[in-house]
Amino acid sequence: MDFSKTTCLVTGGAGFIGSHIATRLVEQGARVRVLDNLSTGSRANFGHIADQIEFIEGDICDPNMVDEAVAGTEIVFHQAALASVPLSLEQPLRTHADCVTGTLHVLDAARRNGVRRVVYAASSSAYGDCPIMPKRESYVPEVISPYAAAKLAGEYYCQAFAAAYDLEVVRLRYFNVFGPRQDPKSPYSAVIPLFASALLDGRSPLIFGTGEQSRDFVYVQSVVDANLLAATTPGVSGNVYNVASGTTISVIELLRMICDLMNQPFSPEFRPPRNGDVLHSSADISRTERDLGYVPRFALHDGLKATLDFYQQQQQTPVVVHH
Secondary structure: OOOOOOEEEEEOOOOHHHHHHHHHHHHOOOEEEEEEOOOOOOHHHHHHHHHHEEEEEOOOOOHHHHHHHHOOOOEEEEOOOOOOHHHHHHOHHHHHHHHHHHHHHHHHHHHHOOOOEEEEEEEHHHHOOOOOOOEOOOOOOOOOOHHHHHHHHHHHHHHHHHHHHOOOEEEEEEOEEEOOOOOOOOOOOOHHHHHHHHHHOOOOOEEEOOOOOEEOEEEHHHHHHHHHHHHHOOOOOOOEEEEOOOOOEEHHHHHHHHHHHOOOOOOOEEEOOOOOOOOEOOEOOHHHHHHHOOOOOOOHHHHHHHHHHHHHHHHHOOOOOOO
């Protein structure tokens, strides 16, 4: 994949996944612009490439700001969102504004500015509790949270803009992404950083429900691979692809693996299940492999080790970030 001299915009580029995409694009020789309002992202996430990117502090809900960010770009990686099921249950209107209205602003600006392709970060939450495993892109969505509904609405706008305006759009349904820079301090954090944070602080990790719920965890660098492939592979506009590892593990087994890697005792604290949480999530990635040439290169164990090393390093050298 040759991105040399290609001008790319990463919305949410100060966030967990977006900052990894921005980093890889810089390494590939792209001209990189980042749009982020720093509500959940952090300058520390792109500090290592700060002098190699153009950073615009702004909100995707501001159409003028989006227009400024999109102008002159060839590829847009749209990662910005309020990416939390629990938060969406508390703030459904804010979730809609960020995930739906914000996405519409990005798509409209891309259409008007002649962007070559938009890659949209969709979500496996679209599948809900569909009992058929593994989950294929052709399955009818069954959303059970405002977050899932908002991300799916964003997908439908992508589909509509591809059909109505000939804007090239590829949708990537992320499963459970993990890796360095995923924030462990938010009450809405994902399970791996929450487990790691609890163990580093000497607390019992919390498991909601029985722990038998299963997930497909995919390392963030594989997600970056999928984004770059989706941006450059010809003939895939309008399509949707699962981005996952193709393997599953129960939450309780995941915690055992993390405890082993951190040499910590296994002593979870169980809480009642949370509303909106899907019980089982397993991905069929055969379409992604076939169409995009995607290969999940990182085993769960190896990705976990790199991630836990990052959190342990962060605890030893805390970074103070001023927004």
